[in-house]
Amino acid sequence: MHVHDLLQLTALDLTVLWGEDSLLAREVSGVTATDLEDPARFLQPGELVLSGLVWWAPGDDREKVDRFVAALADAGAAALLAGEETHGTVPEVLVESCRAHRVALLAVPAHTTFRAITEAVYLRRWGDLSRRPAGHYALPENVRTELAGLLAEGAAPDALLDRAFAHLGGPACHLLTATGRVVARTPAAPELTHRQARRDVAAGAGTTLRIEGEQGPYDAWFLHLRGADDAPPRVLHEIAEVLAQYRHHDSARETAARRAADALLALAAADTAERSALDAALHACGLPADGPFRVVVAALGDAEPDQAVRALAEALRHSPDEPFAAGLLPGGQPAAVIAAGSGKATPSPLDAIWPALHECRPQAPLHAGVSGPAATAGDLDSALRQARYALAAARSAAPDGAAVTSVDELTTLGALLSGVPAEVRTAFSSRVLGPLARGGSASHRMLMETLEVFLAQHGSWARTAEILHLHVNTVHYRIQRIETLTGRDLSRLDHKLDLHAALLCR
Template sequence: MTAVKTLLELPELRLRLRGGGDLLDRRVTRVYGTELPDPSRYLSAGELVLTGLLWWRGPGDAEPFVAALARAGTAALAASGADSGGIPEDLVQACERHRIPLLEVPPDLSFAVIVERVVLALAAGRDAPTGRLPAHAADLPLPELLRLGSAELGLPCWVLAGTGRVVAGTGLLLPEAEPLAAAFSMGTTLDSRHTVLPAGEGFTVPWALVVGGSTNWTNEQHEIAAEVATLIGRRRGSARQHEVERSLFRVLAEGGDLGESFAAAGWPPDAPVRVVLARAGGAEGDLLDELLAGYPVRVLRGRFGGSACALVAAEGWPDDWPSAATRALSTVEPALTADRVLVSIGGPAALTGVRGALEEAVHALEVGAGRDERIAVVPGAEIGVHRLVLAGVSDELRTALRRRVLGPLLDYDAAQHSDLVHTVRVFLESSGSPAVAAKALHIHVNTLRYRIGRAGELLGLDLTDFTNQVDVYLALRISG
């Protein structure tokens, strides 16, 4: 296997490390040269990208170029500044932000020499046997691992999640994958043309490798399929560990400069953010990973308090995500060990308002905890502003405010065995309409007007005034 650090150790290349010293264990699977400002469509994961920086014209050009490398899963960037006066500083900074190892190529070294040495190193790595698959298979991203397994088996392959989601597929017979995923998620037997192997243990939402075609396999095919399933499970576990350890969430919980932390994570400063929280008796991390899998934009995962937490780029957020998440969780409900599964959503908010969106998600989670259903997905947008405002009020302050605003009315009801408090609540919840409130209370409208007038006298307030109505309604809502 060939790692980035192996290339640095080749004396004839004389490569100089300019950034990403903690990422040198990344495996190189191929080499690719480009001078395009945006090479996105031509990139593959695990590549060593070579560039002479002909695309660089000035500060700011590096950001889109390096961002494209990061999205594709590039192993490292090797750049020669022979024609541009050295490596531009914004390229160094962009590689640091997007966590791409940056290697400086000597001005007098031909890229042809680098390509030749990398190809030889890759060939040597593939000649070292580790089971039935090539040695570099353990370092491939999931789609490439699946394509390799499919090629070795000579059969189409898919990875299916217990929620019914198709995690990845080789592209062959893809229309068959959806019903297969549904069958797998329900625990039913798949048809005789497909073989299922569990892929990874210890996850709340199970994954499986499904291989299509004939089930009359050779011993070698059985071993290859088992190895692919094992590698899928390992990759899933290592990805989860990496995301949970992000330092950004420590800053979010403990205080500090969020702008600096977001920049270090490669997050654009002007990108709106949604906050998603999940609580499921210890299984929330797996569940949240599954619910956000395949999301089309940036997602950062970690923990906040006792909940799994995700920061999601708000642009492109699907309107039906809460209902889709509820359906997915309902699919795996029989396999859940937690008594309750709670998910909440806060935002969208600008970077400066992320902590406010987080508070919104926390309160939405508490609303979900108060519901009867076992699975509750609660967007903060569904919660009235008054509930969010009152959520942060202490019990002592609630009691004091309720007594200060409603005290005379409460005393009157207690002494007269009346229910003016209820009458006022219905009146306010009827938008201050005497006719609507009278109908709801099954009394004459004149009786309603008399009671509201009497309540106003006791409170010393005009209950037809909007500001007074807001104060009284909030005091009523304090006690639920």
């Protein structure tokens, strides 16, 4: 298949923004979707690159655009297909950069999904493969026949890998996700933690090949052969095509699971839901009717809920003993219900996986909130409220980064207040601290420092005076001024707590 073949598919409604005939005649080896600012490590030669341009914003300099396009050019991408939905049109600066780096650029209208493009390429490529003369295959005919039979039977990736590499002596090979999760491995391949897998791939040891298909930056699949010479490149590519076909077939199951999860989350979000309806929804998701359960709510910046669901699902798959259902709440918020299992009410180790997820797309803030254990299905609504509060605390802890917060961790006043909306915290602090909050004068700033030290020293006049290098009488005078300005009495515990909370809310 070639780039210009896409233009013949009228249903896609693609438009060439720039591309010479020689570039449009390039052969397409696969498809990858990315909104990473620097996607270089995820690209393979000959791939079509789909991007919604989330990484770009009006006002960004040309250098940022050039870095993105240069990564595509260096990787040998066949073309860039840029979506118009995010910005209404493809920015002219991107057109200029593609022209400068000689990367063909096609515009994707808002009504055309990336999935439609991926499927069109996938079906065309597999049609081309089915018409390929037998002598053009690298895999032996008997291996191809057996792999086709395994695919038809719905065999697992482990069985596919084992059979695909058996005729090569069964070299060590892993099927990995972008976060380092091992999807499958040949019998000779050692067990790897997600950190070891990511380290091996990052080190460039062996051969790594991306599996085609509709996938995001968090759940992409990679075939990683530990020995660089353990399989001929053509054989490796044909095995990757078999795995791509498996994932394409598996997407129907994932779609059905997503619909079931959405239905369960809708019931969990309802103020009142009949137990029979909850039991049926849990059963449809493959979850037990009895708890304990936990609810996780996630956020990927302020948009892209579908990608956030993919990220959350990928993180939860790192704990295979804890079945889950991940989808969208009625308002479009990504969430999941986890069956913790009998006697296992501790939260899933999301905080250990979250950094690996964030590295897949470091420019996008990624947060999650985890509820406490819900003893029964009827407690899911309460667990959902807990998870939402914990999510707010996670966002407060790392607004531009990545964080996971569980309500089990909200064991201090500061941690508890971090889940309060920022506007409410600001209003509370301003109201309680009064003129001190505005810090308009040097004297007010001096009084604020005295208040902070006084409360940190548990109201000890002597220790406060020692730390501030003041006479005790001066400390007494300043505290009296603070009490006058705030209307609080610092001899009372409740008033001390009010002022301490106000300081934490700044």
